[in-house]
Amino acid sequence: MLFYENLLKELEENKNKPLELKKIEKFGLDSKKKIGGCGIAIPLIAIGLFQVYSYTVYHKWYLLILGMIFLGIGVKQCKNLFSYSIVVDTENGNLKSDKLDLDFDNVETLKLKEMKLGKKVVPVIDMITLDRKQVIIPLYMNKQVRFISILRKLLGTKFSIEK
Incomplete structure (x- = not known):
């Protein structure tokens, strides 16, 4: 409120x-939201990498599957963080x-x-x-x-x- x-x-x-309007105005994600999103994405990627590494040591297939799932979610979170933008074309x-x-x-x-x-x-x-x-x-x-x-x-x- x-x-x-x-x-x-x-x-x-x-x-x-x-x-004063520019021809194209770009707006990105707020820095607080970026930091919060990185606080989620980086641990997910680290857990995924650790699970993939654990697969190479223990040769258990479920470690590889878990690692790929965590890596996928972490990379998707990073992609969403850094691709967020809103563009206003004031001329058109x-x-x-x-x-x-x-x-x-x-x-x-x-x-x-x-x-x-x-x-x-x-x-x-x-x-x-x-x-x-x-x-x-x-x-x-x-x-x-x-x-x-x-x-x-x-x-x-x-x-x-x-x-």
Whole structure:
């Protein structure tokens, strides 16, 4: 709750400041999330490597299978950490992510609100498209205020904040 209120205060302070838009704006994962993700991925990879090494010593097939499973999960976690990015093309008016390619002309409404994801309540961008699809983007990225300000400027009256 406290974080969301601080985010809203910071948005209100930056509302009247001029915003210089670049042609392409890139937003990566927040450093806290990267550190947390590495804290999960590195031990999984280490356990997987140890299991594969144990297979070479003891020649038990289940050690190799466990090692490959742990290695696979750890590498997938690393891939997700370092490939996360959201790109806003301000000139063409679209937003691109891993599996998302959204044109701002296709957006009916966009709300900044708090939502419960898992066990935590986090600020999210909730978009409804003209073909009635809902797109939710959790704000796990760095430069959140800039991201929201860019969306506010590009969408104008379609943008709203839910308190």
